[in-house]
Amino acid sequence: MLAVSVDRAAAMIPDGATIMVGGFMGVGTPERLLDELVRQNKSNLAVIANDAAVPGKGVGKLFDAALVSRLSASHIGLNPKAQQQMLAKQVDIDLIPQGTLVERIRSAGCGLGGVLTPTGVGTSAAEGKRVIEIDGKPFVLETPLRAQFALIHGFLADHLGNLSYALTARNFNPIMAMAADTVIATAEHIVPVGVIAPDHVVTPAPLVDYLVTNPNG
């Protein structure tokens, strides 16, 4: 793990990159990294996230600044800007059932060839996909979803990069930390090694490539 400033972290992400962003309606999202992507005026980002959050918060900031060309998410209903950009064909949006989205990311991170899910069978979510019968029940074959970068947010990070999470801010973060070439983390608090007990580490340090330093640390 390397400790980096937020501007250096964001500078690693090129225009057109595929990024996964942790968080659920902007809760548990690495806000400082997103602010910096906006400040550096990135373009054409392909974003994988649970939702489009709301304007001014979380992934919503990337839509405010029109940095997104593609979004894979389960829900955009609370972000009118994301919907407008979809209807204007500025953003290509792939809507995926939430449980399927997280399993596609998990399967990529765990080295699986995909997952078989009953969700979406017989609906538009299964269009163009293989349906496989197991013990007489139909399942949709959903393929792995990877990214070049995972931008995640923990509650505590120690000096090695071990992460723990708080309350409902965990959501997609530990799953995404497994499924990208480069994992960049921010945290509410950076603490010495040992403060997070081994049993409380959720994302082990070797998964985290870069930890963004805190401004007042």
Place this chain on the structure above:
Amino acid sequence: MGERMDAQDIIARRVAQELHSGDLVNLGIGIPTLVANFVPPSLKVFFQSENGLIGTGPIPEQGMGHPLLTDAGGRPISALPGASTFDSAMSFGLIRGGHVDVTVLGGLQVDAHGLLANWTIPGKMVPGMGGAMDLVSGAKRVIVAMQHATKNKSKIVRQCNLPLTSARPVSLVVTEMAVIAFPDGKATLLETAPGVSVSEVIAATEAELVVLENVTQMKL
């Protein structure tokens, strides 16, 4: 407005009677959220919020919310003693894996066979399905809590013309007029609301209803 509130109250009160001690329950947004208000304190029901919490509690007092403790809409909530938190893979494993005993969702249309459409009106409303497809495919019981009609148009239809949420039929539909189940894949009237007759329900319902001899009145 008053009439509308009454309809929502009838629906939420009746759905609450479907919950049992020990149940793990997921409530959708809208009318389903109101169901929690009618669960008696003696009933030990666990409510799941699919963003990663079992044991959701009431909305905290102004100024007592925590930015990292929210419901699936991102609004502050509280957690009851004994609550647990987990990631989204676990949350949807609970849902798809049949560990959620009851899910209560809103509906746009339910057809004569119990198939539900509740996530999009193409061209008008394309919010995304969120967790709805997983919930309807995986929860042990699926209860739809919705108004019987919208703009005098029955929401219980012969066949859904909106995109389906799942190929699996729901277990029960509760409206301000009736309780309808789908034994043998046929919409069957079980109960009517107080002051509503069987013929009024039939007149307000586009789908053909099987009417048993022992239709009872909702006890609210």
